[in-house]
Amino acid sequence: MTRRTQLIKPRIREILSNILSPELVSLLPKHWAQLGDVLILPLREELLPYKKEIAKVYAEVLGVKTVLRKGRIGGEFRETNYEIIYGSDPITIHKENGVFYKLDASKVMFSPANVKERVRMASIAKPNELVVDMFAGIGHLSLPIAKHCKAKVIAIEKSPYTFRFLVENIELNKVQDRMAAYNIDNREFKGENIADRILMGYVVKTPKFIPKALEIAKDGAIIHYHNTVPERLMPEEPFRTFQETAKEYNYGAELLESRIIKRYAPGVWHVVLDIRVFKK
Ligand SMILES: C[S@@+](CC[C@H](N)C(=O)[O-])C[C@H]1O[C@@H](n2cnc3c(N)ncnc32)[C@H](O)[C@@H]1O
Structure with a gap:
């Protein structure tokens, strides 16, 4: 202090x-x-x-x-x-780790507790990768990748209001040459077998989106899979659910790393798993 x-x-x-x-x-x-x-x-x-x-x-x-x-x-x-x-x-520009985030702080979420994950993303990818952010928000996790890793990013955000800030942030951070944004439901995204890395920064309903992530992923891609999990189900969950769904769709899944992001509710944690997926 x-x-x-x-x-x-x-x-x-x-x-x-x-x-x-x-x-x-x-x-x-x-x-x-x-x-x-x-x-x-x-x-x-x-x-x-x-x-x-x-x-x-x-x-x-x-x-x-x-x-x-x-x-x-x-x-x-x-x-x-x-x-x-x-x-x-309520509109402001927040600067964190060299990234500018413009947002309406009264309506758009920006969790100070997710800072470690935003910083981790800044060195996670290689410049030749294509990263798809399925739940981009204002670019919370994908702007650090575009800005610091210099990887190519496709950012998908469904809310029209949040999307306005995502587009502004791409310009503010001068990453227009490598970051594109789509204002659609990620389940309508047409790319198949294209991504080296996928961000699934969404909780509670994330399992519903696993099949779409598998469709977008290249063979051997890494998925950063977020979800909330009651402590009593850890450490098996949430990987078990991911693996079972992947198996249903004929994919193998290997857990590379698992991290706690923050406490979500009493006895419930927000976690992120790094998972490599393989076509069988
Ligand atoms: C919780 S915010 C998280 C932002 C960022 N990924 C992070 O982890 O800090 C999730 C964002 O996903 C968007 N979203 C929810 N469902 C979606 C969908 N089906 N397709 C695209 N975006 C969606 C929401 O509007 C919201 O902006």
Whole structure:
């Protein structure tokens, strides 16, 4: 923790103690996420009557233009419903590991906890590879590949709103020469037997998309398969499900590596498996 961060929390508490009771001051958020110049603040119910005043103090002390109240992520497009509680503009450019991500932080998910995976992707591919990102979002995982590995990338994103940012991010990062984007459901993608590497950065429903991934994969391709898994089913799952589906479609699957990304819910983990697939 930097000295600046150490000083921030007492400063915020000191200012807000002028309007909040000591009990409410003790409930002020101690952790938050900052994406570019937008702050995402988890605020407890008890603090809601003062949300505007609280957000203003966090904004001024941390120097951000907009503060959002953290809410839920859900639905097919994994949209967020974060309420604007200070400022008016939730669109920002977040820079991480040399990659620019433009997004609407109030509607489009960007998980700070997935940072290690985004950084890992930056050195995962070789320049001559073709990578297909089946759940591209704003390019969370595939921009680092296009930018740092210089591999060719096809990024597929179904949500028209998220897609707008994906297209802008390809330009912002100057990777138009090697990264193309499609605003379709990945199950409508026509490429067969083309990819050296496939990203499946989606959870819960990911198994439904395994047959399409196998169709897009070249013989010997690597699939980065994400899913959530209850701890009691680990370590067999989620590889067992992947392998069974692959077998049904006449593919072999070899588990190369398995990593925990983050805790998804109590007793449930978000994991990523690197799996090599072979045509039988
Ligand atoms: C959870 S976000 C993850 C983004 C990124 N892959 C990551 O792991 O950080 C998944 C994205 O997949 C998109 N998506 C969901 N179903 C899809 C489908 N059938 N075809 C293409 N994109 C889809 C959603 O709109 C969302 O933007």
